[in-house]
Amino acid sequence: MTKRGQGQGKGRERQEKYERGTRSYTMSHIRATNTSIEVLVRRYLFARGLRFRKNDKRYPGHPDVVLPKWHAIVFVNGCFWHMHPGCSKHSMPKSNVEFWSAKLLRNRERDVAQHKALEAMGWRVIVVWECELAKATREERLERLYSEITASVPASEARIDARVESVEPRT
Template identity: 50%
Template sequence: MADIVDAATRSRMMSEIRGKNTRPELLLRKALHRAGFRFRLHDATLPGKPDIVLPKYRVVIFVHGCFWHRHEGCHWCSVPGSNADFWSKKFEKNVERDRRHVTQLKQAGWRVGTVWECALRSNSTSAVESISDWIRSGEPRFETGIVRSSDR
């Protein structure tokens, strides 16, 4: 399927997509703050600059967009029809980079959580409760997201 906008417009639109302070990230930060957690943001000294860092609990949280970070089986994880080879390579690099950062953080003694955008879209209250429980639990890894069996 051909793009419905010209190349200049698409380029402008894509350049406006931000990696920090996204809507899902802001939603999670507000909820965690309300729950009594205090944290740092985008710590450049840690691999991958985690979105949320809770030093007291030795926890980092990445808030991933389902499209950009390839949430497998998710409705929001599609591949553009035009320039598919470019997108496939880009997505592969994103996923590999995410894996590498998680490994590095674990090796440094951090507990790593991944919160997928879809979990915050559908039932953010439930997602935040799960995240809060995990932070306090001491479990090494956490991931939340919605995957519908009909989408697989």
């Protein structure tokens, strides 16, 4: 037999994971750069011989990885913070719903605007989601990322080819 007030019955209140005031403190310590998934992606690309700049502030959105030779930019997005559609890792918090929905929608809208700006500048934008880096699918996704980056001719070689064509006489 259970006593009333021990979490049983109709008047049951939801047990909070954090004490009042500690959730905000905990959330404020989530890093914006050098997250474990970013480091994982960068280590893989470096091991495959790709050289890049990280978190370059010259570009909209401060991309996680900038590969100038390949004219490609990689964003490594957390499913929660960037509202990955259809992903089990993204769910709207149950408390303070108005705040969180506004914040996460702003993040998504900002991402779309930044990607359009980068594409207008001639960059190829590639997004890697946190859920794609789960152990079961990690290797496949990283290999696909490498092929997405290296699929086109490097930007430096494309410029050289264009110069050679303009110098050679046409027949």
